[in-house]
Amino acid sequence: MAKKQKKATPERVPTKRQLSKWQREEKIRRIAIIASAVFLAGILSWVGYKSYEDYRARTAAWREVVIEVNDVSFTMEYFVDMLDVYTKGIDSETLNLWGDYIAGMVANMLIQSELTRQGAENLGIHVTSAEIDRGLQERGWPNDRVYRDIVAANLSQEKLQNYFGLNLTDTMEQARVQVMLVESEEVAAKLIAQIEPCSNITVFAAEYSCNSSVEGDLGWLPRELMPNTLIADAAFNLTLCDISSPIYDKDAIKDVGYWLIEVTDKQGEKIKARAMLLGSEEEAERVKSELASGNFSSLAQKYSQHKSKTEGGELGLLGRGDMGSDTFDAVAFNITANEVSEPVKDVSVQTTGGYWLVMVVDRGVQDLDEETREKLIDKRLNDWFEEWRKNSTIENMLTTEKKSWAVNKVLQGR
Helix, strand or coil, rough: CCCCCCCCCCCCCCCHHHHHHHHHHHHHHHHHHHHHHHHHHHHHHHHHHHHHHHHHHHHHHHHEEEEEEECEEHHHHHHHHHHHHHCCCCCCHHHHHHHHHHHHHHHHHHHHHHHHHHHHHCCCCCHHHHHHHHHHHCCCCCCHHHHHHHHHHHHHHHHHHHHHHHCCCEEEEEEEEEEECCCCHHHHHHHHCCCCCCCHHHHHHHCCCCCCCEEEEEEEEEEHHHHCHHHHHCCCCCCCCCCCCEEEEEEEECEEEEEEEEEEEEECEEEEEEEEEEEHHHHHHHHHHHHHHCCHHHHHHHHCCHHHHHCEEEEEECCCCCCCHHHHHHHHCCCCCCCEEEEEEEECCCEEEEEEEEEEEEEEEECCHHHHHHHHHHHHHHHHHHHHHCCCCEECCCCCHHHHHHHHHHHCCC
């Protein structure tokens, strides 16, 4: 007997209400997906924008021009590379501690190197790429821009020395002179009365000279290597063995000064004082005599060579050692208050203005020895460089913050 076939269950047709519900749910899902996509796109865009801004900020800092020499600009990136090269032998601790000072020195070297290169080219002196390549190879340096520029500057310096040595002859008129700087016309007159013609004036230097850097027998020198034009004029115009009249030099630096000190108050171990620093004993005596009818402050403003002159010589409250002079302390802490001291000689200070005494031992055309030749070349090169520098346009935009930033970049790269 055949089985009875099971009747199929008809598919259930959704109602309009169900369809409407499903459509709403589908719409909500689509909106949620779109909103999520938009949100995610926004997040990605923001992250990308921030990364781009950070990248722009970083690259802008590297590209910033920090030094300009005439028409040549140097970026921070170049300066950091130069700083790295010049400080390879300096440990990180020292570089971190003295970074600002070291970065300033490197900046000055960069400027000087570029001025040298430009100045050489202005004189028609050129350094070729082949010469730079050989220089790099000789030194074992990499073929990087900074190293190439350092080699180029060194080669330019060498060629400039050769250039300024070309016009030097083997012989030149020279004079052999003995000189001495004394503090006053009175001392000079006293010395002239003691010095015999053609005698050795250097024997008086220990007692009377007040500038140890220029004293005694200078040996044979051409005019342009004389210490200054005053001595040069005397050296090539005086009669042999005659001593010059005292030659006043307002710019001469003397290793001596004379204090006039007045203590206005004593407070335990401290004193309140005012003082004047004069250039010679005679001047100090003269000024002290003027104090009898004058005002200490106004005379200090007029004559003193100490930085306190603008304050009328007022030094304020002082302890021992504050003035940096044992000579000053020995008098100031022992004199009676409200009395001006006698002139106090102090060889630990410097004053300007003095009198040269010059005697020409011999004069004539002499061979240029190697040392004198090198000094002439160096002087001519230095004179030329200073003139070139003076007429150049130099901009150093490296602030303390920028130098610190550069140092940190160097340290991060090590």
